[in-house]
Amino acid sequence: MGSAVFFHVDLDAFFASVEQLDNPSYRGQPVIVGGLGKRGVVSTASYEARKFGVHSAMPMMRAHALCPHGIFLQTRMQRYYEKSKEIMAIFHTFSPVIQQLSIDEAFLDMSGMEKIFGNAEAAARLLKNTVFEKTGLHVSVGAASNKYIAKIASGKSKPNGLLVVPHGEEALFMRSLPLNDVWGIGSKTRNRLAEAGLTTIAEVLNQQEAVLQLIIGNAAGSFLYKAVRGDMAHVFNEERKSHSISTERTFETDLHEKNEISDIIFQLSAELMCRILDEQIKSRTVHIKIRYADFSTISAQQTGALINDSTDLYERAQRLFFARFDTALPVRLIGVGVDTEAADSQLELFTSEKSAKKRKLEEAVLDMAKKDASIKIVQARLLT
Ligand code: TTP
Ligand code: MG
Numbered sequence: 001m002g003s004a005v006f007f008h009v010d011l012d013a014f015f016a017s018v019e020q021l022d023n024p025s026y027r028g029q030p031v032i033v034g035g036l037g038k039r040g041v042v043s044t045a046s047y048e049a050r051k052f053g054v055h056s057a058m059p060m061m062r063a064h065a066l067c068p069h070g071i072f073l074q075t076r077m078q079r080y081y082e083k084s085k086e087i088m089a090i091f092h093t094f095s096p097v098i099q100q101l102s103i104d105e106a107f108l109d110m111s112g113m114e115k116i117f118g119n120a121e122a123a124a125r126l127l128k129n130t131v132f133e134k135t136g137l138h139v140s141v142g143a144a145s146n147k148y149i150a151k152i153a154s155g156k157s158k159p160n161g162l163l164v165v166p167h168g169e170e171a172l173f174m175r176s177l178p179l180n181d182v183w184g185i186g187s188k189t190r191n192r193l194a195e196a197g198l199t200t201i202a203e204v205l206n207q208q209e210a211v212l213q214l215i216i217g218n219a220a221g222s223f224l225y226k227a228v229r230g231d232m233a234h235v236f237n238e239e240r241k242s243h244s245i246s247t248e249r250t251f252e253t254d255l256h257e258k259n260e261i262s263d264i265i266f267q268l269s270a271e272l273m274c275r276i277l278d279e280q281i282k283s284r285t286v287h288i289k290i291r292y293a294d295f296s297t298i299s300a301q302q303t304g305a306l307i308n309d310s311t312d313l314y315e316r317a318q319r320l321f322f323a324r325f326d327t328a329l330p331v332r333l334i335g336v337g338v339d340t341e342a343a344d345s346q347l348e349l350f351t352s353e354k355s356a357k358k359r360k361l362e363e364a365v366l367d368m369a370k371k372d373a374s375i376k377i378v379q380a381r382l383l384t
Helices: 014-022 060-066 077-092 120-135 147-157 170-175 187-195 201-205 209-216 218-227 258-278 310-324 353-371
Strands: 006-011 031-034 042-045 071-074 098-102 105-109 139-144 162-164 244-255 285-292 297-303 331-339
Touching: 006 120, 006 147, 014 031, 014 042, 014 077, 031 060, 042 060, 060 071, 077 098, 077 105, 077 120, 077 258, 098 244, 105 147, 120 139, 120 162, 139 147, 147 162, 147 170, 170 201, 187 209, 187 244, 209 218, 244 258, 244 285, 258 310, 258 331, 258 353, 285 310, 297 310, 297 331, 310 331, 310 353
Parallel strands: 031 071, 139 162
Antiparallel strands: 006 105, 006 139, 031 042, 098 105, 244 331, 285 297, 285 331
16 A cells, blocks of 8 residues: 655745736736735735745734835735635646645645656646646645645745655654744744754754643643654644634734734635635634634634624624633634535525625625626725
8 A cells, every 4th residue: 555645735925926917017026915904914925025024914014114115905805715716626636635724725635646647746746737827826735644744845845846755754854844844833932942942853852742841831842742753644634524614824923913813803704705605605603713822722603693794704703702812822823714504594584684785795796806807806894
């Protein structure tokens, strides 16, 4: 039996690349996409803008200061969602087993596929070329015998990269990385490790699990202990509830500012709502997930009337979030999800005619955006 092969495939500077695709004059330019409101945060920056130090989840004001001549654009979630669907459809032609992690990344189980596509490198090359020819976008691909290492490998290869970690070399690969590249460990945790004198993977490898747990807490300690050994077959394997859909973001720099968190919840809600409308999902239950810098994770959910539109979803998610949020702790990850209901639940269960109109409007806008990519859609909140 051959060993398992997983690809992690991730679009390069996704939202910014779509903007550059749709507007040729933006190509080669520093493009910054995000919330343009007063307290907006950067969703992403093109690689040209990253040279100025601009990155995801940074306050927009800071991005302006770092890159005053950048091209600043409001997110167009429907358009990114549409490109995302094209790309995921291509992934499905390479493997029957796809695990989509977010709007722009997925794992492909390529085990046993060498008969069809050749070895991992040949298959990955074909995948990259196919995506580019069909969508005009570049992906980076990491290949390894487990998902966690495949994900780190794609990140290392960026942009427009390809990195295969051969079977048997997982621990060696982990050892070769700077501590910065251990996915799942944020800047605060790294600082705590540094204060304890641990700044390289080799140094972390010399510590017992219990010692790491003392330094950074039980959950983070045992995660790190396994991660540096490449022993991560379990990561990303958590079964998702089949009757729910969700989206989440992990932050490299921990967040604590309320307005920035709100902006991110809004963006996640808008992203999720695209899918809810597109797949005609009905849901009354919203859940949120908060992971703090020490890896402790809280989730909460609330059931009410049918979710109607992105503002409705945003308001519920935001309420749930701030009811649970411990302002004293920095945040590593924010997630928003909804439970899906059987498709035959009735539309008239929407709260009022006014909200039904609002949903129809949002559906119509989504439809329009599908037909004409140049249409700019700006959500009301972002104008205030
Ligand atoms: P990422 O894949 O993390 O980032 P990216 O595709 O822009 O850049 P790269 O992968 O080359 O490093 O996220 C995918 C999209 O998700 C990104 O284009 C915008 C959105 N996003 C946010 O809106 N906020 C965030 O904090 C992050 C990390 C991503
Ligand atoms: Mg990406």
